[in-house]
Amino acid sequence: MTVTNGAASGxxxxxxxxxxxxxxxPACNKDAECGKGVRLRRAVRAARLAADKRRPRWT
Ligand SMILES: [Zn+2]
Incomplete structure (x- = not known):
């Protein structure tokens, strides 16, 4: 079965x-502040949340 989960792959x-x-x-490597890094991390978290909502774990 091949189901493409768009949100998860995103x-x-x-x-x-x-x-x-x-x-x-270099900034992210040193754990320093990096606007792009913060934005990316936020985007990853939002995408993960969106993916989770599409397959709830209440089995
Ligand atoms: Zn960075």
Missing amino acids: ADELYRIHLLHIDHC
Whole structure:
């Protein structure tokens, strides 16, 4: 069964972009403040929440 969960794959994609940014951003590497890093982290969390809502875990 191949079900494409758009929200989940979107969150994965964002997470990958976030990791890539951390890899290349000296500020994020030093745990310093980085506007882009904060924005990306927020986007990842929002996407994760959206993905969770689409498959609730009340089984
Ligand atoms: Zn950064």
